[in-house]
Amino acid sequence: MSSSRKWLRRLVVAALLALLAGAAAGWWWLNRPLPLRNERAEVSIEPGTTPREVVNLWVEAGVDVPAEALYQWFRWSGQARRIRAGSYEIGAGTTPRELLDKMVRGEETLEMLRLIDGWTFRQVRQAIAAAPNLKQTIAPLSDQQVAQLLNLPNGVVEGHVFPDTYAYSRGVSDITVLRRAAAAMERHLAAAWPARAEGLPLPNPEAALVLASIIEKETGVATDRSRIAAVFVNRLKIGMPLQSDPTVIYGLGERFDGNLRRVDLVTDTPWNTYTRAGLPPTPIAMPSLASLQAALRPEPIKALYFVARGDGSSVFSESLDDHNRAVNQFQKGPRK
Template sequence: MRLLKRLFGVLLLLTALAAAVVAWWLHRPLPLASPSVEFSVESGMSPRQIANGWVAAGVEAPALALYEWFRWSGQARRIRAGSYEIGPGVTPRELLRKMVLGDETLATVRLIEGWTFKQFRAELARAEGLRPTTAAMSDAEIMAALGAPGRHPEGRFFPDTYAYSRGSSDMAVMKRAMRAMERKLAESWAARAESSPLKSPDDALVLASIVEKETGLSSDRAMVSGVFNNRLRIGMPLQTDPTVIYGLGDRYDGNLRKRDLQADTAYNTYTRPGLPPTPIAMPGKASLLAAVQPAATKALYFVSRGDGSSVFSESLNEHNRAVDKYQRKR
């Protein structure tokens, strides 16, 4: 009987010591192979795979110990997929808490107003930690994968700053940007002026892209839109250089020549009335609103002063005088 009591006492002591060691380990900073360690938890990973992954990434601790901690804590099933980064001082308890809360390390990519889809794709390809799943896909294949087969991609993505988990796909960012543009366009179209000559949200998107490219000063957007809305209303050609440049594509070398303005293409708004067939860039929120809420003006012309602002004119004679003053320097 005494022997059993002694054995029981020893067992209790060992259990208490083990508990103390575990408690000490859980509150002790994890040794790291580098100042910071990153690891992406993929959806469907088991606790053992997650523990092994952290050790492989640079956490210098027994993978079995991490695994048993995840399992023993009762929170292993609550670990969220995502990209995580830890630095000096992080304990096993804090590591698990970080993953359970989904406290990810996010990267960002910024898409600029006025960019083309080609520029958009190039920026995504440069984005740190973003998987280039669309690299070998054509524009048409990308749109089909996004659920918009047959739709031209230009202007269909909202320019903004997008945060993403490292290891996310570029397609995921594209999808978010496309959904964002759909929402912003719907909101703008719902707020359109009753007098607007635009016939559809797509018309508004096309015009907004032109306003984006034609406006050097934010405060001029509504007036620029007013000029184009007036021209559309009376059937006058838009005569806007950015559409011609877009139609030239890679043939544009920085100089727009007279022959370019005279060569008839789908995007030449000098030779064809109305809007071009697609947007020519990604318009921002301000240009979307300007397209459907133009300034109340009789102006039919505008010319750049050379400082980003524009001079607006109601008559051709007045416009020609402004061109002589600000462009020809006469």
């Protein structure tokens, strides 16, 4: 074998060894945890962000590697253009391979906003203000302005968002989450309305929503819900005032100090169902799906009265005499 051929062979072998060494080093780097300057690193990727800009975001967020090395991995993988917009977070132990996989699959880090059955929109505002990483936009707006942004009827937002737990990406706006909650309430109400019982004194779905909100606030135990609905439906049918304390409390607004007084029951407001017959002009809270269904399919009983036992449940009566006996037995106070 000539010396030139030996030299060429050695050169090929050296190149192959270098290639193998490079591949091994690359494999080792791809599966080695990324060094972080802090315990965690998080970024928000907007739509249209380029792969190189994504790399720079991670390096700025605390991923302690050369940006060019991370960028070349993204390019070499063939998946750089498949990175999805969203909010992402990594901790110790995350490898370059896992980082890219997370962004390609869209495994965002999500926050949660929980809206509770029976909350008023004032309480919803408080929850939104305390929600982490939620872009705040509605704080300076009136309820009517929020309703307009949500395309709600009559400029009323109270009761028109559905109580549930909503996941959201970090940096998303509060109005975006509220649009989902309003759409959910619209869907539930639209599904419940056609299944309503015959002969209800409810002219439209909005009236059902108002009644459902009262049922929500009056119900102490779930088993009483449809019977409480029946009491209010029976009263509406005969023109009897609903006499619901929660409606009076709602009408008092921030003036309510936790103690409902007899003077409050005779002080007229649009929501005082002691001084005004029929349903109040708006819902008084966010009703649950169970309360919506109860309002539209109340239990077929003739009760006109109920009084709380003190354990969350209620005693139901058809006559005022029976109701007065129940009041004397279980409590003294305003009658329903």
